[in-house]
Amino acid sequence: MEQIRSFADKYLAHVPSLKVTDIVEIIIISFLVYHIMVWIKNTKAWALFKGVVFIMVFIVIAALFEMNTILWIAKNVVMYGVVALVVILQPELRKALEQLGKTEFLASLLPFEIGKVEDGLFSDKTIHEISKACAEMGKVKTGALIVVQQNDPLTEYERTGIDVDGIVTSQLLINIFEHNTPLHDGAVIVRGDRIISATCYLPLSDNMSLSKDLGTRHRAGVGISEVTDSMTVIVSEETGKISVAYSGVLYRSLSPADLEDQLKKIQNKTRGGEGTQALERMAKE
Numbered sequence: 001m002e003q004i005r006s007f008a009d010k011y012l013a014h015v016p017s018l019k020v021t022d023i024v025e026i027i028i029i030s031f032l033v034y035h036i037m038v039w040i041k042n043t044k045a046w047a048l049f050k051g052v053v054f055i056m057v058f059i060v061i062a063a064l065f066e067m068n069t070i071l072w073i074a075k076n077v078v079m080y081g082v083v084a085l086v087v088i089l090q091p092e093l094r095k096a097l098e099q100l101g102k103t104e105f106l107a108s109l110l111p112f113e114i115g116k117v118e119d120g121l122f123s124d125k126t127i128h129e130i131s132k133a134c135a136e137m138g139k140v141k142t143g144a145l146i147v148v149q150q151n152d153p154l155t156e157y158e159r160t161g162i163d164v165d166g167i168v169t170s171q172l173l174i175n176i177f178e179h180n181t182p183l184h185d186g187a188v189i190v191r192g193d194r195i196i197s198a199t200c201y202l203p204l205s206d207n208m209s210l211s212k213d214l215g216t217r218h219r220a221g222v223g224i225s226e227v228t229d230s231m232t233v234i235v236s237e238e239t240g241k242i243s244v245a246y247s248g249v250l251y252r253s254l255s256p257a258d259l260e261d262q263l264k265k266i267q268n269k270t271r272g273g274e275g276t277q278a279l280e281r282m283a284k285e
Contacts, residue, residue: 048085122148126168126193127263133173134235134242135256143237144177145187145217147202150266152228154189154196161186161200168195177235187220187232203227210250221245231266233259 055074062070086093130146137144147154162183166172168190176183176198186199204216205223221232226248234243242259243252246266254262 052085122168122190122263123193124264126190127260129168129170130173130190130233130263131256131260133170134233134259136170136174137177137235138240138242138256141237141240142174142177142179142235143217144173144233144235145202145221146173146233147187147189147200147221147224148231148233148263148266149189149191149196150229150231152230154191154224154228154230157187157200157202157224158189158197161189161197164188164195164198166195168193187224205248207248214250218243218245218250222248222250225249231263 059071059074062074130148134144134146147157164176164183172195173188175181176188176195178184183198187202188195189197189200202220203223203226204219205226207222207226210219210222215238217237218234221234221243222245224230225232225245229247232245234245235241236243241252242254242256243250244254244259244262245251246262
């Protein structure tokens, strides 16, 4: 016991006392480091991170063997390397900041979000018309890509298409996506109860976990759902099956009734838990 006590007195005496703020700080730093590592793992930054680690190990070896020329080169390159990393990772950094800005916790702290008017919701008639159009197009295997806007603006994608500004009807949607028509290629953007634009270009997803049999239409649907809170409806031109992309996840082989049910859930702002869980249940079935 005396040895244990003397050991404790000798070594624990140098340990600084922890305050409540120190513990909170440790938790916050751990939380940030964890999420940064998860972000690095799920993006292109992972490959770059491994490359940076390799370079750092090489520099340490050069320092041990006093390779002064290599150390001088490394010292002068580091400042430019940081700028180069920011430029290379610009899309990933932008996506991470956008996701941070979309968090409900952060939105609740920002005063200008409190008075925000949610006027972009659509009516039950619009839901029925979209579901009816997708069912009809699925029967004849007409490909379709319909982006339903929520809170995030889609102005930059609307500009890539042709203005339509028409009330959402199944006949209009079927006409737009009919083969060999001027507007059939690209995506349709729906805001509220109106089709705002057609033939719009959407960002393609670089998610490597998506099935290899998916084409550009499905990857575009997933891509827009990764960078905005929109819900994208896709009708496959090869199989006629209906899919939904939401929050970067693709749910395939949905029936028209399932699609209408999910649009209603989005309309009622139940996206946080119930809507996503229902999609997952239907995808498993």
